[in-house]
Structures are given as C-alpha cells and as structure tokens.
Amino acid sequence: MPGVSLGTGCETEATAPAVRSGPRPEVPSVQKPLGWRIALTLAVLAGSLAAYWWRGQEALKKSPLAPPNPSVGDVLKNGLKLGLDLRGGIHLVMQVKTSDALRVEAQDALEHVRDEAGRRGVTVTPVGPADASGFALAIDEKTDTPKLRDLLKTALPPNAWDVSERGREWRVSLKDVERLAIEDQAVRQAVETVRNRVDALGVAEPFIGRQGTDRILIQLPGVDDPARVKEIIGTTGLLELKLVDDRGGPYPARDAVTAAYGGALPADLMVVEGFSEDSEARTRTPVYYVLKRASVITGRDLKNARVGRDKFNQPAVEFFLNAAGAVKFGDATGRNVGKRLAIVLDNRVQSAPVINSQIKDTGIIEGNFTLERAEALTLVLKSGALPAEMISLEERTVGPSLGLDSIRQGVLAAVVGMLLVFVATVLYYRLAGVNAVLALILNAIILLGAMAWINATLTLPGIAGFILTIGMAVDSNVLIFERIREEMDGGKAPRAAIDLGFKRAFGTIVDTHVTTIAASAFLFQFGTGPVRGFAVTLVIGLAASMFTAVFVSHLLFDLIYGPKQKVETISI
C-alpha cells in the first residue's frame, strides 16, 4: 500500500476514542440532564426573537413616518436594516482633487510673498500662476538675491517650503510633509462639508466616510433623486465676487480676449468663462470675462443664503455677509460705483451686474435658476465650499421600485426554497426529518435575531445567502442522520446509534463549517455593501447551524426517545 501519513494528533474528541476502542460500549443508559439544555435552547430562541423585536421597535421609533400604533407586522418589517439595493438609494465614491487645495495654498503663499516684497521694497516677478507643487520667481541681473532669499525665508511659514535656486528661475515648492498635511486636511474638510450638506438634505442614516487617502464613500439610503443629490454633493460651491476689468468683456472667445489685451494678460487679471442667455431659444452660449484676480469677498464671508426672486420674478439666491465681509464689500463697492462686479461660482461667472451704489451686506445671485436649482445652491452656499473639486469615481443608484421588486422576488424564492427543503427532509427522514426542520427553523430565527442585534444590513445577495444557509445547514443534519443509519446498519441499538451518530459526525461538521466560513471570510475584504451583506448572512447562518444541528437536534432526539430506556425503533 502506498505510504499515506495522516495525522492522529489532531482528530476531534469525537472520533478519537471510537477509533481506539473499536466498537463502543452502549453508554447512554444514563440520561444527560435535559433541564439546562432545554433552558439554553429556549433562551437562545427567546433572545433571538427579542433582539429582532427590539430592533424593529427601535427602527419604528426613529422613522418619522411610522404609524402611531404600529402593528405586529410593522415591527417585524422593520427588524432588519435593508441595504441600498433593497430599499433604494445612492452609493457614491468621490475623489477629492487635492491638487486644487495645493494650488490654492501655493497661490496664497505667492500673494503673501508679493505683499511682503512690496512692503520691503524688493521686486519679485512670478513666472506664471502658482500650481499644485508651488510657484516660480524669475531672476535677472537687477534682482537683489540676498534680500529675496531673506524675504522667502521670513515671509513663508518655516519648514513648509523648499527654495531651489536655479539660475534665472527660483522654484519655491511645498515640502512633502506639508503637502501630505494639506491633502489630508482637504479630504477631512471635504468629508465635513459633504456631511453638512447631507444633513441639510435630511437623509436618514447616511454613511459618509473616508476611503483610502483621497476618496470619500457616501451612502444615502432611501434617496430617490440621484440628480439632485449629486448636484448638491458634487458642487464645489466656491463663491467669489470679483471686479470686472474696464475692458473686461464679455468676449465671445478666448482668442478675442488675448487680442484685446495685446497678446498677454497682466498678472493681476484672469479670464473666466460665463454664459450669455437667450431666454427665447433657451440656449446658453459661453462668453469670456476678464476679471481682477483678487476676490472682493468669497463664500467664507457669507453669513446666510436663501432663495429669493430676481427682477423678472425668477428664482434667485440672496446672500448675506458677516460683519467682516460687509466691511470689505462696502468698501469695495463704495470705491467702484459704476463698475461691474462679477459673481463667480465654481469658476464660472453667473452674472456681472453694474454697481449702482455702495452695497453693504447683501447680494443676489441670478442665473435663470429653476426653483430646485436655487434651493440646491442655497444649501451648498450655507454649508460652505468644498476645499477642492470632487469627481465621482463610482455611482450606484437603485430606484425604490426595483428594490421593492427585488424584495418580493427574494422573499418568494426564500419561502419556496425553504418549503422544498422542509418537505424533502420530512419525506426522507420522517420524524427525524421533522426534528431537522425544527432545527432549521430555529436556525433561521437565530440568523434573523443575530442580524438585527448587530444591526447588519440585509442586501439582495444577503437574501440569497439566507436561502443558501438553509440549504447548507441541512447538511449537518444529513451528516448526522446518515451516520445514525450507518450505526444502526452496523448493529447498534437505536438509542446508542443516535448518540454515536452525533458524536462521530461532529468532527466532520466542524470541518465543513470551517471551510465554508473561511472562504466567505474573504468576501468581507472584498466588494461593496451587497457582497458584504451576503458574507454576513452566510457566516452567521452557518455558525448558528453548528448550534442548531448538533445541540438542538440532539436535544430533540433525547426528548423524543429519552425517557424510555429501551428504544425499539426510531423513525429516521
């Protein structure tokens, strides 16, 4: 015979003695105490039901639309938290473009250096605008390099910037540590802002969390209006009020701007896109304004915003400034009466009205908004701007009717699948089959109770997991029953066969459970909510089946055949 080495040290208690001592003596003449086993089983049953009931009550209490006197059915319906795929909702993964935040930081630093240079009488000539890594200064014969070096050292925060002096161009760049800190701050701030906006939307049980370094996961159950939510969450909401240059346009094309300014714009001006509207044809054509780079006020100076009406009684957004903002705004408008002021939202000019007189603390954003759009913008302005633009990496929206359909079909499949298993088991095993069915029902109750207790989410694949659990849990009973039959075929008395069957099948049952649970454990590491929901149901269901098939089934056998010392036949 080929040399096979199989371990003898690791078999379970159940098989080891049997192997060593050959045919077992007929032990179970002494009944194991039934009392505590019944108590434990009933306690688990009661605990599961109570957990489910309690969660259902809690959910109803939180739900604003719960009926005043919830019926038993209402409570049962609310025991499990449904996943987005069943109750409908939106799952979004957004990426924060942290380079935006870095660019702002670099631009601020550059402005600061410039201001400081003016104060100290040093000339600095920036090479283009700042980018995400920093900014550059042009150096020529007239530059007072020692003074500039000193300026950069003292004007910029210490330990944040590197200056590399390379001939005619000095590059001032962010240190890595500082860059990471700014990126981290930007993502955190974005999470906060999104949270504020979602709270303002009034979504029940939203999930907003950071994923990896620069991603935000947003899950909004029950939201059935993806377009609006995406708009509210994704809008940067950066409001800037900037003066329009005297020759500021609007121009029909960027080329026209360049031509008007003789080839190059002065460094303190910028081109911003806007649109001109033909309300008859309902079309918008892009136009280009030339604005002062410096903002008069920004969204940070806002105190409040609300939906108002423009002069044509179209919805518009009114905003109110805080004290500091009002001072700046009053000052700027007072000095620039007759000039135009551009209202720039997310780098697009919304409108550029002429300043008729000094304005202190209020303004209006017009843009031919719909009521919904005006409301969304109000919400966005109130929650503050995002520190950087966000792009959507993943979007999954499920409408409520598809979710309802899924529930209906999933529940039907579960009921039919369970009934099929029940009928087949009883037909095949008779009374023992009834025993198995009771164990399976208890298994299902424990599964539901445990899921309610840990507040796990039921998803569509989770329903499939539930059905599979029933099919797989019956395996433990089959293993035991087949073993009992085998022992009886081998000449054991029925009562002994039962105990031996349970003992000898136990090791195998542990093995089969460990393998399936181990394989499903990898599902936790992987995939989105629905897949995880599947893993949760499967793992809890299988763990519960260890208890029901081994412990409860055995107890049921003992209850049926226990009191009699001599059992002639068993129904299996």
Next chain:
Amino acid sequence: MRFLKNPSFDFLRIKWHAIGVSIVLILIGTISLIAKGGPRLGIDFTGGAQLLYAFSSKPDENAIRKIVEGSGIKLEGVQRFDKPEKNQVLLRIPMEQKEGRDLSGEVTRGLSKALFPEGTKPGTFDLNLNGADVLLARLLAEDPEKLASRPSLDPKTEYQKTTQAIIAARSRQGLFRSVDEAGKVPGVSPAVADWLKEKTVAGPFTMLQAENVGPQVGRDLRRQGLWAIALSWAAMLAYVAVRFRSVSFGSAAVVAIIHDTWVTLGICSILNVEISLTVVAAFLTLIGYSMNDTVVVYDRIRENLQKTRKKPLAQIVNESINQTLSRTILTSGLTLLVVVALFFLSGEVLRPFSFVMLVGMIVGVYSSVFIAAPIVIVWEDWKATRAAKKPAPAPAEPNGKGKAAAKSR
C-alpha cells in the same frame, strides 16, 4: 426512505475517465476563454455604466439608441431586460477614460427631452423622474391645501405623509401612467390631486437603476477579486494540509477547487454570463461549498485508515466515497433545491449569481466524488512509483488499484 443502501460503486476504476472528462471540460472552457479574450467582465471590473429604465409602454430600442447616441454618448448595447411586460430596457455604456461624468443624468435628460418634451419645460414637474424630497419641497412651496393658514397642522408633516404615499404607490407599480393615478392614491387629498393634475406631468419612463463605475474603481475591484479567490484557495490548502497532516490530501483538495472554479468559469464564458461582483461572491461560496464535500470524504478516509491499515489505500478511498455517497447526494440535492428556487424565482438581478451557484454546485459535487479523492490515489501511486525508482511515467498502473478494490469485495 432511502435512495441507496450500502452502495458499492467502483469510482476509482473510472478515475481516468473522470479525469479525462474534466480535462475536456477545462479545455473547452479554456478555448472559449481564450477565443473571447478572457471572461466576460461586468462593469464592476472593467468600468463603464449600466442604466436600467422602465417605460410605460413597449419601448423602442432603436429609437432609444438613436436618442442616446445623438446626445454624444457611446452605447455598447440596448437590450430588453427581465420579463417583456415589464417594459424594461438596459443601456450599456462602455468605459470612459475621463471620470466623473454624470452619465445617468445626461441620458435621463436626453431621453426626457426627446420622448416627452413637455416634461422638460421650466417649472414642469415629472412625477416619474423626481423623488420624494423634491416633491415635498414643491408641495411646501405651493401649499395646495392652504395649510399655512391652519396653525393646528404642521405643513411639513402633512405634506410628508402625502409625498410618501405618492412615492410608495409609484414604487409599487413601477411608474405612473398618468397624473390621475397619482391623484387617486389613498391619502392624497382632493386639493393635492387637483394640484398634481395642474402642475405635474407623468412622463413615459423612470430610471430604475444606474451604475457608473470609473476605471480606477474597476481596476481596484478586479485586483481585489483575484486576490480574494487566490487567497481562498491558499486558505483551503492550508486548512486541509493542517487538518489532515498530508500534502497529497491538501494538494488534491486544492486541485479539485481550482478545477471547480475553472470549469464553472469556462461554462460562464461559453454561455456569455457576465462576471460581476455578486458572481465573484458566488465563486467564493462555491469554493467553500465544494471544499465541504471534499472534506466530508476525506474525513471518512482518515477514519477508515485509522480503523485498519491493512487494506490498500485505493480500496479505503473507494469505500469512503461509497459510505458518504448518500450524504453527498442528499445534501447536494437539498442545496440544489434551494438554488433552483433561487434561480427561477429570485429575479433578473440575481440571475447570474444563482446561475453560477447552480452550475458550480453540480461541478463541485462531481469533483468531490470523481476528482478530489482519485487524485490522492494518483498522487500516491506516482510517489510510490518514484520511490521505487522506476523510470516509468507518472501513472504507473492506471487501473490497477481500482481492480484491486473491486476484487476485494
């Protein structure tokens, strides 16, 4: 009731036939996989978008294709989904290099503009395209029941009830065919019904589902999925190797689950089943389930080996398969019952998942009986031949052990 009483089939005699069948299955699957350039991955893994719409009457796929492509969106496919009477259409949009485009919004607006222009006029409100929040905001703003003049009632609570009733009714029936249907929903007051009639419209379609996965996320999920499967294989190998203290058992078990995964994947490829996240979940479950069956047989082999070391291994293996056979048939039969229920009843969304479970479960049972245990024999035979320093090719006497087992009975 009993299907089999003391079965004594000689499984090992046909082990080479079985291995041959498996090799053929694997080859056919592999050829299909190569010919089609790999498994047909869904948007979860490739990136791209899928939009599912329901229409109030039979949709015209060609017209929809024209509208969507006319608005500058590439389409990979327009197909009917689920039962024909549900009037559902699934649009597949290939991956875009640029992330962050609001495809669902663009397509919905495009369809709305072309199929129902009166619904896109400013100020019009399409009941089938807007959600509860927006409807509530409208009701609050326009206050058709004049609740503002009745201080005893909180307008927000009252209109929230109305809104929920309307949206719940829409969810139950899919979409409203007319605004009258919305007005007749129980809980909607005559004043609101009049307002609905006057101020809202019921467009011809509604969006059921939108999935838009960017290339980055697709790449991440692809990597994670492959890792999950490979790690689960490794975990199974480790478990069996430790539990049975035997490399040959461990390796044979893993060969069996790789076999199951591969054959199932091949069948998916032949039948063009799309591999999505949930399908990968099905694969992982199968790996566990197939391992289940294999472990039951192995446990019995070990037990029988401990009882007697006199019989040849091949005979013990064959007897063990036979002893566990009725359990194998019964368990897989019962599990198949639920998987069949799942396949036929749980709906179109879960169909690929339940299909993979169905196929994989059959393959898994087959491999536990015909592949996992025989491979142990083949392996041990091969080791024995090598130990005897015979220069013969790996399988020395393909049928020898099987015959011995047969004779001994």
